[in-house]
Amino acid sequence: MKSAIDYIPPNSCKSLxxxxxxxxxxxxxxxxxxxxxxxxxQWRHITWHEMLQKICLWRTALKNENLQTGDRVALMLGNxxxxxxxxxxxxxxxxxxxxxxxxxxxxxxxxxxxDTESKILLCPGATYWQQLLPALNTVASLQRIVTxxxxxxxxxxxxxxxxxxxxxxxxxxxxxxxPTISETATIVYTSGTTGPPKGVMLSHHNILENCYAGLxxxxxxxxxxFLSFLPLSHMLERTAGYYLPMMAGACxxxxxxxPDLAEDLLTIQPTxxxxxxxxxxxxxxxxxxxxxxxxxxAKKLFHWAVTIGWNSFLNKQGRxxxxxxxxxxxxxxxxxGKKIRDRLGGNLRIVIAGGAALSTDIAQFFxxxxxxxxxxxxxxxxxxxISVNRSEDNRPGGVGPTLPxxxxxxxxxxxxxxxxxxxxxxxxxxxxxxxxTIDKDGWLHTGDQAELQDGHIYITGRLKEILVLSNxxxxxxxxxxMAISLDPLFESNMVIGEARPYLSLICVLNTPLWEELAEQLxxxxxxxxxxxxxxxxxxxKRVEKLLETFPGxxxxxxxxxxxxxxxxxxxxxxxxxxxxxxxxxxHLKSDIDNMYKGE
Numbered sequence: 001m002k003s004a005i006d007y008i009p010p011n012s013c014k015s016l017x018x019x020x021x022x023x024x025x026x027x028x029x030x031x032x033x034x035x036x037x038x039x040x041x042q043w044r045h046i047t048w049h050e051m052l053q054k055i056c057l058w059r060t061a062l063k064n065e066n067l068q069t070g071d072r073v074a075l076m077l078g079n080x081x082x083x084x085x086x087x088x089x090x091x092x093x094x095x096x097x098x099x100x101x102x103x104x105x106x107x108x109x110x111x112x113x114x115d116t117e118s119k120i121l122l123c124p125g126a127t128y129w130q131q132l133l134p135a136l137n138t139v140a141s142l143q144r145i146v147t148x149x150x151x152x153x154x155x156x157x158x159x160x161x162x163x164x165x166x167x168x169x170x171x172x173x174x175x176x177x178x179p180t181i182s183e184t185a186t187i188v189y190t191s192g193t194t195g196p197p198k199g200v201m202l203s204h205h206n207i208l209e210n211c212y213a214g215l216x217x218x219x220x221x222x223x224x225x226f227l228s229f230l231p232l233s234h235m236l237e238r239t240a241g242y243y244l245p246m247m248a249g250a251c252x253x254x255x256x257x258x259p260d261l262a263e264d265l266l267t268i269q270p271t272x273x274x275x276x277x278x279x280x281x282x283x284x285x286x287x288x289x290x291x292x293x294x295x296x297x298a299k300k301l302f303h304w305a306v307t308i309g310w311n312s313f314l315n316k317q318g319r320x321x322x323x324x325x326x327x328x329x330x331x332x333x334x335x336x337g338k339k340i341r342d343r344l345g346g347n348l349r350i351v352i353a354g355g356a357a358l359s360t361d362i363a364q365f366f367x368x369x370x371x372x373x374x375x376x377x378x379x380x381x382x383x384x385x386i387s388v389n390r391s392e393d394n395r396p397g398g399v400g401p402t403l404p405x406x407x408x409x410x411x412x413x414x415x416x417x418x419x420x421x422x423x424x425x426x427x428x429x430x431x432x433x434x435x436x437t438i439d440k441d442g443w444l445h446t447g448d449q450a451e452l453q454d455g456h457i458y459i460t461g462r463l464k465e466i467l468v469l470s471n472x473x474x475x476x477x478x479x480x481x482m483a484i485s486l487d488p489l490f491e492s493n494m495v496i497g498e499a500r501p502y503l504s505l506i507c508v509l510n511t512p513l514w515e516e517l518a519e520q521l522x523x524x525x526x527x528x529x530x531x532x533x534x535x536x537x538x539x540x541k542r543v544e545k546l547l548e549t550f551p552g553x554x555x556x557x558x559x560x561x562x563x564x565x566x567x568x569x570x571x572x573x574x575x576x577x578x579x580x581x582x583x584x585x586x587h588l589k590s591d592i593d594n595m596y597k598g599e
Contacts, residue, residue: 006222006249007215010208015179017092019208019246020055024048027249030222033081034253034268038149043253043267046081054081056171058089063172065120065144069094072187073120074113076100076128079228079254082148084242086122094177097186098199099233101575102128103568108197108575110135112189115199115429117141125149129160181205187428188235190380199428200380202235209421210383211244213403217388218350218374220272222249227270227345229255234576235384236354241274262343269345276355277362278577280373284362285488287340289513305336309368317394337370344371352376352388355576357459359482363396375399377457379446381437382406382422386446387457398458408450408457409443415463416450417443465581467497473553475503480554483546489513489539492566494584495556496592502557504595505543506588511563530561558595560588 008026013019023032028049037044046054062073073095077083087097098116100109102124109132113121118141123132125147136142148163179185185204189197226245230237245252250272255264261279291299312329314320341348353363354376366373376388377399386408389400402408406420423444426434438444449461461476468474477495484493484505493507509517509530518525521538529535536559543556566572572584585592 004221005219007212008247008249010181010205010212013208014181015091015183015204016185016207016243017088017176018178019243020088021052021176023246023249024052027222028052030249031251032246033084034225034251035081036254036256045251051081051084053171054085055088055092057167058085059092060168060170060172061166062089062093062095062120063174064168067093067095067119069177070096072096072098072116072118073122074098074100074116074118075122076102076104076109076233077122077124077148078102078257079232079237081254082122083232091179091185092176094179094183096184099186099188099231099238101231101233104575105569105571106132106135110138111196112199113139113142116187120144120146122146122148133157179204181208184425188233188238188380198430198433201425201428202383203425206383206422206424207239207243208247209405210239210385210403211247213405213421214240214244214385214388215248216404217390220245220248220250220350224248224250224271225268225347226250226252226272226274227255227264227268228252228274229258229261229264230274230276230355231575234355235380236276236352236378237274239384240352240354245272265345266343269347271347272350272352273344273348274352274354276576277353277358278356280353280358280362280366281485284365284486285510288488301332302336305332306365306368308332309337309370310364313367313394317392333370337368340369341371348372350374354378354385354388356578357478357482358396359486360397361483361486367394367396377459378422379444381424381444382418382446383424384422386418386422389456393456395456398453398456400457401455402457408452410450410452411443411445413463414449414451414460416446416448416457416459418446419443467495467503468499469497469503470499470501475554480547480550480556483550484543487542487546489517489542492579494579494581496585496595500596503555504558504560504592505556506560506562506584506591507539508562508565514563527563530563535561560591560595562591 008019008022013022029047031045032048032051034043034045073090075086090097098118100112121142129147142159144161145159146161146163146166181204183204184201186202187199188202189199226241228237228241232238232242253268255261291302308325308329311320312326315322315326349372351371351373353373358375363373363375374389374394375396376385378384378386385403386406387400387402389395406422409417411417419442447463448459449463451458451460465477466474467477475497480495481493484490489510491508491510493505495503495505497503515525518529521534523529523532539559540556547554568575572580572587
């Protein structure tokens with residue numbers, strides 16, 4: 001049974017720590033967070049009042065460091081009550097929080113710490129410390145490095161301290177600093193796909209208003225349970241999966257890890273999930289792989305269930321006609337759709353997809369199975385949500401209408417421009433980049449091309465990612481890459497063609513599926529076989545089929561295959577797993593040059 005709506009509006013709390021205090025007063029004995037206790041191997045819960053007591057200890061520890069209002073403090077932790085406690089304590093003291101990705105490269109972390117002149121770093125234990133030590137030695141501003149688990153302080157570094165030594169036994173009494181709503185709360189660094197990351201300055205006002213606008217688009221109840229697994233250093237998770245449920249009084253349970261996500265979904269049975277497309281792509285690939293071994297009748301039943309489910313969805317949305325075939329939907333859903341949803345916990349009523357483009361085909365596939373996916377759109381620079389689909393008007397080919405209080409228009413080359421409460425204060429230490437992004441009239445230039453139809457936004461491409469072939473033809477590579485990723489054989493793929501005579505593809509194959517393909521082609525499943533012409537032809541044939549709905553000039557002529565994954569550690573992906581195109585091109589330059597030999 002749904003609870004009553006219990007929102008705390010921005011004008012009643014004035015700041016992010018003010019929001020937490022208001023929730024702790026309003027719902028002291030309700031569950032705030034769930035987490036897995038590694039010491040006892042059990043799931044535990046903590047109430048809002050208990051969380052407030054925890055924050056007071058962290059606040060005292062930070063006060064003991066003699067920091068000044070406006071100083072920057074960084075944290076690099078997995079999602080947990082400790083992440084929340086550190087951040088809330090810092091905000092309550094007027095400190096600016098700098099979140100870091102725990103999977104980021106040491107040189108990136110060092111760059112961000114130096115750029116912000118961060119004074120404190122909270123990080124995991126010995127393993128991380130050993131990896132970071134060479135980079136941290138160059139950060140002169142750091143006065144304290146606190147490690148939170150596997151704690152070892154044998155290193156001869158006076159800055160290093162274990163969490164048990166750093167946290168006091170009792171909280172000190174004292175008045176709370178109350179940040180004003182217009183003050184900067186956090187500096188969040190962009191992924192840096194095209195250069196060094198830039199620090200986005202977001203105010204308390206930016207984030208609070210973005211949360212409240214989101215709550216006007218979908219009802220969230222205090223009985224709802226969010227499962228948090230995207231890093232809290234990602235603004236989508238931080239705003240929509242942390243502050244928004246706080247504003248609504250809902251519970252957030254922190255997943256153990258991405259590898260444990262499937263089991264955690266079954267255990268926690270969340271009602272709301274915030275996810276990036278890559279999660280759905282992997283589940284989709286897994287389902288497709290499982291279906292291949294099923295008998296023809298089972299395959300036909302599954303595809304029929306998806307088709308009827310999708311047609312039923314369109315009918316309920318008022319965009320599809322009723323037909324007698326829809327009478328079979330309840331039975332097909334019970335036989336197919338419900339079983340898939342049960343593998344995701346069985347209680348999901350809202351699934352928000354954002355952070356990157358979700359393939360329309362994959363969205364249609366899951367919606368046909370009864371999974372309530374709502375695609376949205378935003379940027380770190382917009383706190384981050386600009387738009388999201390609504391339950392009564394969900395068009396998965398687009399990213400929905402704007403949130404209340406946000407205005408969009410199309411600029412030159414159909415670039416999407418944004419204005420409203422969500423727009424950042426600017427880039428930290430980078431006035432020129434700010435001027436390049438926010439024009440004199442206050443419009444933020446997203447860099448994304450779009451169409452506006454019936455109040456809905458449809459992202460059509462990226463200004464800087466359009467490939468121009470040597471014959472003048474223009475191609476949006478992201479569209480092709482999404483289409484190719486529908487085949488689970490392709491673990492990663494990138495289309496090449498800028499100033500080239502034709503398009504080529506570099507890709508990483510899924511190893512088990514490559515071994516199946518090698519068996520079909522009667523070649524050894526060795527890396528060397530990836531160079532064989534018959535393998536290339538077989539892969540190109542699959543790609544051609546995936547791209548058959550594209551214009552005739554969109555034709556992949558050559559391919560370079562690998563089994564070696566592209567990773568963050570190599571610098572080929574951002575911490576949010578977006579491709580660094582130029583870096584990948586440089587990394588695979590010889591392979592790319594070989595594809596164009598003789599042209």
